[in-house]
Amino acid sequence: xxxxxxxxxxxxxxxxDNSIINCAYSNSxxxxxxxxxxxxxxxxxxxxxxxxxxDKRQGQRxxxxxxxxxxxxxxxxxxxxxxxxxxxxCAETLGAQKLVFGQGTRLTINP
Amino acid sequence: xxxxxQTPRYLIKTRGQQVTLSCSPISGHRSVSWYQQxxxxxxxxxxxxxxxxxxxxxxxxxxxxxxxxxxxRSEMNVSTLELGDSALYLCASSxxxxxDTQYFGPGTRLTVL
Numbered sequence: 001x002x003x004x005x006x007x008x009x010x011x012x013x014x015x016x017d018n019s020i021i022n023c024a025y026s027n028s029x030x031x032x033x034x035x036x037x038x039x040x041x042x043x044x045x046x047x048x049x050x051x052x053x054x055d056k057r058q059g060q061r062x063x064x065x066x067x068x069x070x071x072x073x074x075x076x077x078x079x080x081x082x083x084x085x086x087x088x089x090c091a092e093t094l095g096a097q098k099l100v101f102g103q104g105t106r107l108t109i110n111p
Numbered sequence: 112x113x114x115x116x117q118t119p120r121y122l123i124k125t126r127g128q129q130v131t132l133s134c135s136p137i138s139g140h141r142s143v144s145w146y147q148q149x150x151x152x153x154x155x156x157x158x159x160x161x162x163x164x165x166x167x168x169x170x171x172x173x174x175x176x177x178x179x180x181x182x183x184r185s186e187m188n189v190s191t192l193e194l195g196d197s198a199l200y201l202c203a204s205s206x207x208x209x210x211d212t213q214y215f216g217p218g219t220r221l222t223v224l
Contacts (some may be wrong), residue, residue: 021156043115043201044154044213089154093210098144099203100165101154 012108019077021105023090028071030092034099035064035075037086044089047075055082087110114137115204115216123222129190132219136183136204143185144213145177148199157200160185161208189221197223 013019025033031052036044050057050064050073057064063076073090087106091099116135124130136143145157156169160179177187183204189196199220203213 034212036215041217043203043217045215046212049212091154098156098159098169099146099213100156101146103153 009103010106010108012110013080014110017080017083019075019080019084019088019107021075021077021088021107023073023075023102025071025073025090025092027092027100028068030094032093033037033064033066033073034091035062035073036089036091036101037084038089038104047088054082080107080109082109082111091106115214116200117200117216117219119203119219120217121220121222121223124192125224126192126194128192129188130192130221131186131188132200132202132221134187134202134204134216135184136185136202137214140204140206140214141183142205142208142211143179143183143214144203144205145185145187146201146203147171148201148218149197154201159186159208166208192223194223197221 029110034049035047037047048059048062048064050066055066061078065074077084087104089101089104091101118133144159146154148154157171158168159179161168163179165202174190179185199218201215201218203215205211205213
């Protein structure tokens with residue numbers, strides 16, 4: 001079925017530490033995965049994406065890992081900063097015409 | 112390049128009324144998708160338009176409808192508003208659909224009293 005879920009609804013990390021946000025998906029046919037960041041009062045902002053023919057992709061301070069065997073996606077944020085505080089959503093495409101979003105994880109940075 | 116714009120940003124309506132929301136995609140993007148975001152249900156897909164045609168639709172009642180114009184701008188309409196329609200309505204545009212990166216607008220916050 002269509003299901004993209006997150007293991008933890010909230011995550012609290014110390015400033016400067018690395019953050020890892022996890023996501024499980026259920027449709028093995030999904031071929032495109034995206035991470036979005038949503039700050040209060042704003043729409044989701046694209047962070048990084050990965051296609052199913054890859055298992056890792058790196059951006060600026062962010063890395064996405066895809067494990068198709070266990071249908072798991074993770075977002076790693078290096079040296080977390082106060083500006084990283086937000087809700088993070090993973091999403092997958094089904095049929096290349098819509099995104100299915102997870103419920104989101106709220107990331108809080110402790111000074 | 113300007114981002115996705117949505118108007119109005121905030122709207123207050125009463126039950127039974129109807130509402131029309133507008134979305135202007137990024138220049139050159141032909142696909143526009145609409146999503147409803149609520150605390151309880153998260154982000155849920157409403158529908159997607161490409162070249163003025165609805166290509167996909169989510170599980171929402173027929174009170175929710177949309178259209179896309181030749182310049183790719185899109186509108187969505189909700190008729191006979193219910194309290195449960197209170198939500199943030201988000202529009203996202205992409206070059207050709209969900210297989211491309213979707214960029215979101217700031218949303219329209221609809222409150223139904």
